[in-house]
Amino acid sequence: MKRIMVGGVAIGGGAPVSVQSMTNTDTRDAEATLLQIGALREAGCAIVRVAVPDEQAALAMPSICARSHLPVVADIHFDYRLAVASAEAGAAKIRVNPGNIEREDKLREIVAACRAHAIPIRIGVNSGSVSPKLLSSMRLEDAMLESALRQIDMLDKLGFHDICLSLKATTAPMTIRVYRAARERLDIPLHVGVTEAGTETSGLIRSSVGIGSLLCDGIGDTIRVSLTADPVREVHAGKAILRACGLLHDRAQVVSCPTCGRCHMDVIGLAGRVERALESVSKPLTVAVMGCEVNGPGEARAADIGIAGGKTGAVIFCNGEIVERVSAQDAFDALMRRVMSL
Ligand code: SF4
Numbered sequence: 001m002k003r004i005m006v007g008g009v010a011i012g013g014g015a016p017v018s019v020q021s022m023t024n025t026d027t028r029d030a031e032a033t034l035l036q037i038g039a040l041r042e043a044g045c046a047i048v049r050v051a052v053p054d055e056q057a058a059l060a061m062p063s064i065c066a067r068s069h070l071p072v073v074a075d076i077h078f079d080y081r082l083a084v085a086s087a088e089a090g091a092a093k094i095r096v097n098p099g100n101i102e103r104e105d106k107l108r109e110i111v112a113a114c115r116a117h118a119i120p121i122r123i124g125v126n127s128g129s130v131s132p133k134l135l136s137s138m139r140l141e142d143a144m145l146e147s148a149l150r151q152i153d154m155l156d157k158l159g160f161h162d163i164c165l166s167l168k169a170t171t172a173p174m175t176i177r178v179y180r181a182a183r184e185r186l187d188i189p190l191h192v193g194v195t196e197a198g199t200e201t202s203g204l205i206r207s208s209v210g211i212g213s214l215l216c217d218g219i220g221d222t223i224r225v226s227l228t229a230d231p232v233r234e235v236h237a238g239k240a241i242l243r244a245c246g247l248l249h250d251r252a253q254v255v256s257c258p259t260c261g262r263c264h265m266d267v268i269g270l271a272g273r274v275e276r277a278l279e280s281v282s283k284p285l286t287v288a289v290m291g292c293e294v295n296g297p298g299e300a301r302a303a304d305i306g307i308a309g310g311k312t313g314a315v316i317f318c319n320g321e322i323v324e325r326v327s328a329q330d331a332f333d334a335l336m337r338r339v340m341s342l
Pocket of ligand 1: 257262264292295
């Protein structure tokens with residue numbers, strides 16, 4: 001599969017799946033936008049997108065691009081001149097929506113600017129902005145893919161192949177179907193996401209189903225979790241999805257039992273405490289917190305470190321072996337000592 005470069009970040013061609021987000025500041029306010037880009041980078045964002053809705057926003061782009069520590073993608077709707085200005089301002093990629101920029105002469109201008117500055121284009125199809133002409137003759141998901149294929153064809157005729165594609169729908173099932181169909185036909189990198197996914201909890205669930213299903217199928221080269229929330233939360237969510245899909249091993253993970261009537265200790269409290277403590281532990285360990293001696297020892301043994309509650313305290317396992325018996329009140333400290341010693 002093809003690879004593109006967005007600034008120094010590789011997308012596709014076997015590169016690690018990267019997490020993106022988008023600023024929600026007023027782009028005309030370069031200082032506020034750069035402050036948010038800094039927070040996103042701190043959270044682990046690899047590529048940031050900013051909206052460039054008008055000329056004033058485009059005027060802020062040289063300052064934003066020059067001072068951003070992340071590659072900046074200019075998000076363009078309707079006006080090709082803003083894409084050209086953003087490419088000249090130092091954007092690392094231009095995102096265009098084929099539903100909004102359909103004319104070939106305008107696309108040609110964007111291609112010329114991207115070629116001159118050696119930056120790629122993302123064809124960003126959204127289910128909410130597919131051309132009504134296409135929608136009049138086919139189902140929405142087919143129209144989304146057709147819209148993308150037509151724009152890819154236009155770019156192909158212009159000899160421009162430095163592209164990636166997104167096909168975001170508002171529901172997880174449609175998102176999954178349209179990306180699967182695209183993967184069967186295209187070998188370009190795919191930016192994966194569910195659009196307008198919702199508030200933090202519902203959006204995370206919808207995105208986890210949509211993005212996670214695709215990633216588990218090996219589809220997706222870069223992701224964004226769209227949340228009606230602070231964009232930093234999008235980055236945390238994106239990294240959590242990558243971890244759950246086994247694509248990111250940047251920190252220790254907790255497995256814990258749901259508890260039941262056999263539980264002998266405060267597993268809910270202990271697991272929460274352990275998870276919070278492990279947020280800053282960058283070792284790729286699995287730590288099991290289990291409530292009883294029935295199923296607990298099996299899980300605790302399978303983890304790198306585990307604890308299983310018993311009637312008179314708890315047992316700590318390390319690499320499958322019992323290494324310590326502790327009281328319930330000493331459980332957290334003893335477990336964390338073991339974690340830090342590995
Ligand atoms: Fe219940 Fe024990 Fe399983 Fe926890 S590990 S859910 S306490 S049986």
